[in-house]
Amino acid sequence: MKKQISLVIFSCLLIFYCNYSIASDDQSSGPAGWKAGISRAIITPQEPIWLAGYASRTHPSEGILADLWVKVLAIEDSKGKKAVLITSDLLGFPRKMSDHIRNQIAVRYGLTRSQIILSYSHTHSGPVLMGALFDIYPLDEQQLKVIKEYSLNLEKKIVDLTGEAIQSMVPALIFSQSGITRFQVNRRNNSEASLTAQSDLKGPNDYAVPVLKVTDKSGNLIAIAFGYACHATVLDIYQISGDYPGFAQIELEKSHPGVTAMFFQGAGADQNPLPRRTIPLARQYGNELAASVERVLDENMKKLDPVLSTAYSEVNLKFSKPPSRDSLIKISNEAEGYQKSWALNQLRALKDNGSLITSYPYPVQVWKLGDQAIIALGGELVVEYSILLKKLFGPDIFVLGYVNDDMAYIPTETILKEGGYEGESSQMVYGLPAKWAPGIEDNIIDEMKKLASKTGMKQFSQ
Numbered sequence: 001m002k003k004q005i006s007l008v009i010f011s012c013l014l015i016f017y018c019n020y021s022i023a024s025d026d027q028s029s030g031p032a033g034w035k036a037g038i039s040r041a042i043i044t045p046q047e048p049i050w051l052a053g054y055a056s057r058t059h060p061s062e063g064i065l066a067d068l069w070v071k072v073l074a075i076e077d078s079k080g081k082k083a084v085l086i087t088s089d090l091l092g093f094p095r096k097m098s099d100h101i102r103n104q105i106a107v108r109y110g111l112t113r114s115q116i117i118l119s120y121s122h123t124h125s126g127p128v129l130m131g132a133l134f135d136i137y138p139l140d141e142q143q144l145k146v147i148k149e150y151s152l153n154l155e156k157k158i159v160d161l162t163g164e165a166i167q168s169m170v171p172a173l174i175f176s177q178s179g180i181t182r183f184q185v186n187r188r189n190n191s192e193a194s195l196t197a198q199s200d201l202k203g204p205n206d207y208a209v210p211v212l213k214v215t216d217k218s219g220n221l222i223a224i225a226f227g228y229a230c231h232a233t234v235l236d237i238y239q240i241s242g243d244y245p246g247f248a249q250i251e252l253e254k255s256h257p258g259v260t261a262m263f264f265q266g267a268g269a270d271q272n273p274l275p276r277r278t279i280p281l282a283r284q285y286g287n288e289l290a291a292s293v294e295r296v297l298d299e300n301m302k303k304l305d306p307v308l309s310t311a312y313s314e315v316n317l318k319f320s321k322p323p324s325r326d327s328l329i330k331i332s333n334e335a336e337g338y339q340k341s342w343a344l345n346q347l348r349a350l351k352d353n354g355s356l357i358t359s360y361p362y363p364v365q366v367w368k369l370g371d372q373a374i375i376a377l378g379g380e381l382v383v384e385y386s387i388l389l390k391k392l393f394g395p396d397i398f399v400l401g402y403v404n405d406d407m408a409y410i411p412t413e414t415i416l417k418e419g420g421y422e423g424e425s426s427q428m429v430y431g432l433p434a435k436w437a438p439g440i441e442d443n444i445i446d447e448m449k450k451l452a453s454k455t456g457m458k459q460f461s462q
């Protein structure tokens, strides 16, 4: 007993001194630090399934180029506050699925919406999910059945994996830093067809490669979470893959056996990987992204204090005036394909509800790990938001688009006025009644400012 007590005292002293000496150059080390846990599962569909993202595909998938994954990083700060980052090789979760998943996570593990980031890489070589962009795919009964079954299994798997990640948490250190790479091209301001003849490219772009590094207390790498703002649209073939983000994860996991590499999409809605359309190009961009992450890992990264703040809200974004019943009837008679389906769906909604929806609850989220701010916004976020938010909150913040709900493109005020796919016509693809109303940018940024002040983020300009 006596021996045990003196051992405890000795250990305490040792911890105190170690702590003290480390704390002199780094305040974040100590016994009550971060905890982190990882879980992962392959989610590659096992039978032919319609692939998501393009209206041009004419039949279900044929074979597998690379497996798809869901990966979960659970973290806990020194006061026991938890959060989970869920990444997935998928095009996007519609609200219904995301709500099911996040509600279940709340019920089973007590995490609120602010503590869950449900991210999707936006690969266009992954399966169609239940209720997602159904108007643009010619799905028969058999495919609808396959998609429904896959989606239900997926929801369950993600919820179970979240529990496993929380269960597996061990004492950890977390670091952050941004790298850089430049293979995305602003697709609104450059023509893909004449790209090879261009000697200069027009922006804007965000070349940052945000990286979170998670190690155990001894510094052994456990997980790497990294992002990039660029559509995952190198490939439009019938083989399943995670596109360039999938290849980047594979490459990093090859050079760090046993480590989990997780990709989150940035504000890449108006950014394409160009040139594109070949498997070697998808691998090349994956390798370029992985190389930029490796460089960051090799350098001194910022060690984050074990203090976690999270905030989440849904801001009501309004739609412009929808087309009249007469013009919907005209479109339904004259148009083909998804435009026809869209008009018929709007007419059905008018009949069932007497009116069309006039606004949408848009998810806005902030995490702060130590002094690393992470902003996560729903839908297909154009790069101008990232640039705007970095002006407001500093260049080191991480900006994620494509989280929690894939409801639409999210244009800035300028892009909304200009129109085009990201400003207007994509609303039809998403089955929404009209384009967004003016004021969308201010509404999102104002809400962001509120969440930022809640989490103690520093604002650099008004």
Ligand SMILES: [Zn+2]
Pocket: 122, 231, 269, 380
């Ligand atoms: Zn997209």
